[in-house]
Amino acid sequence: MPGLTALDATLLGLLDQAAQSGYDLRRAFVQTPLKHFSQSPGAIYPALRRLEKRGLVAAVTAARRGGRRRRALRITAAGRRALAAWVGQPLTRADVVWRMDELALRFAFMEQTHTPARALRFLADLEREVRAYLAELRRYRASAAPAMSRTGLLAFDSGVAGYEGQARWAQVAAKTLKQRRSR
Amino acid sequence: MPGLTALDATLLGLLDQAAQSGYDLRRAFVQTPLKHFSQSPGAIYPALRRLEKRGLVAAVTAARRGGRRRRALRITAAGRRALAAWVGQPLTRADVVWRMDELALRFAFMEQTHTPARALRFLADLEREVRAYLAELRRYRASAAPAMSRTGLLAFDSGVAGYEGQARWAQVAAKTLKQRRSR
DNA sequence: CTAGACATGTAACGCGTTACATGATTAT
């Protein structure tokens, strides 16, 4: 069984919240900040087909309510397991370097698939990995800065600032989760 | 003439700094934070081929210095024009939503292709577009927050914090460029 | 003379994007 793409996982996560049609899902992508993760029907419909073929989603009795035939989809037990596995993957340095936005998605769906304690561990792992990568970036900056252009250096610093923000966010998010948990 | 991918543009930008071989370029990707933008030879070599076919880069007399044959490449006049056009594209909302990292790249290479005044305009455009998008995100948050899970909301806030950081960075970078310019 | 670093590639595969194509229903 191959893994899930970020789009696959997002679709599963939304279907886990409520059964709905491909059109509803597409609207959720287009009309909300989820648009960041795709919005073209040429990606969403084929992805749903693949998920159906793998048994991770299934069609529910097609109600037709105005418009054309509606094929509402629901997530299956196997689908929930696949989503949980995707969310719960070990957090690696590679994720931090290449897939930071996917990490945010994984955290967003964590409440649907894991315990709050697990979410806290995710945040601790994230902060650790991000700070380790920050140290690497600062070492690189110290050695390469003299040869870089001004705009090159500023662009680099923008990336560093982004990771610093993520590290801070992980701290604050952990604190928030703990507070809400104790009440 | 089709556009350039981010990888195409990065290769052109590096070759604009110094003529070098595919292997040198690949090393630059693997060993520096450029790794964020790819590192596989299966992407870099085909991209170089395409650029050569389009006349944007050209081989220089192949010196062989240890190892195997080395095909050093240099950027052509057409290549510099293509790079400048890529860097100087109008900055759109779509860039902010889907291609934030490419915007950083464009700014990084801006000193090679444009005047400092143009770099300042880029930063002003960036800040304006990011703040406009932030307003949209906050409107969405206000309406959708009640229905969102705790981790979902926190993940959303991480994205908001990221964009806030970018807006602040654009301000600071502009100030820095102006200072260095007046001295 | 073998191992490893140097240097350049290719083949298979999957996915996403853009652009287009329908068909049905509601509003004017």
Next chain:
DNA sequence: ATAATCATGTAACGCGTTACATGTCTAG
């Protein structure tokens, strides 16, 4: 009757990733 909206797709195309395949020079 026509336009717009709802709803679901497909086809072409390009690109990137992973994994593999060489060939050459240097160090031990």
